[in-house]
Amino acid sequence: MTTYKPTAIRAARITALIAASMAALASLAAPAMAAETAKAAATGSAEAGAAKSATCLACHGPNGNSVNPEWPVIAGQNARYMAEQITLIRDGKRPNLLMAPIVKGLSDQDILDIAAYFATQTPTGHEADPSFWQAGEKLYRGGDAARGIPACLACHGPVGRGNPAAGYPALRAQHAVYAVKQLSDYAGDLRYTKDEKGHVQAGPNSQMMLAIAARLTAEDRRNLASYIQGMR
Numbered sequence: 001m002t003t004y005k006p007t008a009i010r011a012a013r014i015t016a017l018i019a020a021s022m023a024a025l026a027s028l029a030a031p032a033m034a035a036e037t038a039k040a041a042a043t044g045s046a047e048a049g050a051a052k053s054a055t056c057l058a059c060h061g062p063n064g065n066s067v068n069p070e071w072p073v074i075a076g077q078n079a080r081y082m083a084e085q086i087t088l089i090r091d092g093k094r095p096n097l098l099m100a101p102i103v104k105g106l107s108d109q110d111i112l113d114i115a116a117y118f119a120t121q122t123p124t125g126h127e128a129d130p131s132f133w134q135a136g137e138k139l140y141r142g143g144d145a146a147r148g149i150p151a152c153l154a155c156h157g158p159v160g161r162g163n164p165a166a167g168y169p170a171l172r173a174q175h176a177v178y179a180v181k182q183l184s185d186y187a188g189d190l191r192y193t194k195d196e197k198g199h200v201q202a203g204p205n206s207q208m209m210l211a212i213a214a215r216l217t218a219e220d221r222r223n224l225a226s227y228i229q230g231m232r
């Protein structure tokens with residue numbers, strides 16, 4: 001039996017995960033994407049969601065443009081990603097003491113409707129920090145092959161609009177403070193809770209960011225988040 005050093009296992013696992021996620025990305029054939037879009041479009045009603053979204057505005061701001069930088073902008077985020085995240089928060093798999101009580105009573109249909117509503121809104125957002133965004137842009141657009149960091153734009157898009165069909169989140173106009181926290185939480189395995197066996201309780205999409213964020217330094221996070229905040 002071969003014994004591996006924990007660091008070697010982690011590095012191999014991360015490399016395999018990134019390879020798998022990039023392969024999954026490449027194989028997103030057009031018919032599959034069309035089917036996913038049709039599925040997502042069939043499920044939530046933005047009109048019904050508008051009426052159910054009043055309780056969200058206290059924190060997420062008018063139309064989902066939050067003022068407090070710790071609370072994410074959800075205006076214009078894709079519906080598939082939002083519905084997944086609200087469900088994870090409701091079910092206690094993504095810890096969120098502030099929001100969990102608010103979404104506790106929502107049905108799956110309520111969540112789809114509310115997500116459809118916020119997806120139709122426009123993010124306003126803030127400027128990028130002039131000291132850091134250029135370094136962030138370089139990493140966002142080009143990645144860093146030497147450190148095994150893929151280009152963020154491969155999944156989050158050239159101007160941070162994400163990939164709605166695949167449920168990859170939009171990042172444009174997101175608060176830098178919030179983005180830094182998410183990248184740190186992924187890296188520290190804190191974004192999601194674990195089951196009794198130690199498995200992260202989240203969707204298959206979460207594995208990609210857990211792997212990628214583990215390779216970023218604190219400076220990378222600051223630079224990337226600054227660039228993200230200024231993207232439109």
Ligand code: HEC
Nearest residue numbers: 055056058059070071072074082085086096098099102114
């Ligand atoms: C009391 C404040 C509060 C209220 C009310 C609230 N949220 Fe949140 N929400 C938060 C915070 C804080 C986070 C991010 C926590 C973290 O750092 O992970 C969040 C995260 C989210 C996310 C994940 C965003 C992302 O980019 O991953 C979504 C989607 C969301 N909220 C939707 C809603 C909806 C829909 C409602 C209303 C039904 C709502 N929230 C009500 C505070 C709130």
Ligand code: HEC
Nearest residue numbers: 021150151152154155168169179182205206208209212224
């Ligand atoms: C292989 C595809 C892929 C690549 C490459 C990628 N991401 Fe992600 N990213 C995702 C997915 C999928 C999610 C949602 C994961 C989940 O379910 O938690 C995500 C989530 C995020 C979030 C949290 C969003 C939110 O609203 O909470 C941030 C911030 C982020 N990524 C930044 C980056 C940065 C910066 C890079 C480049 C260093 C990057 N990502 C590269 C797929 C990717």
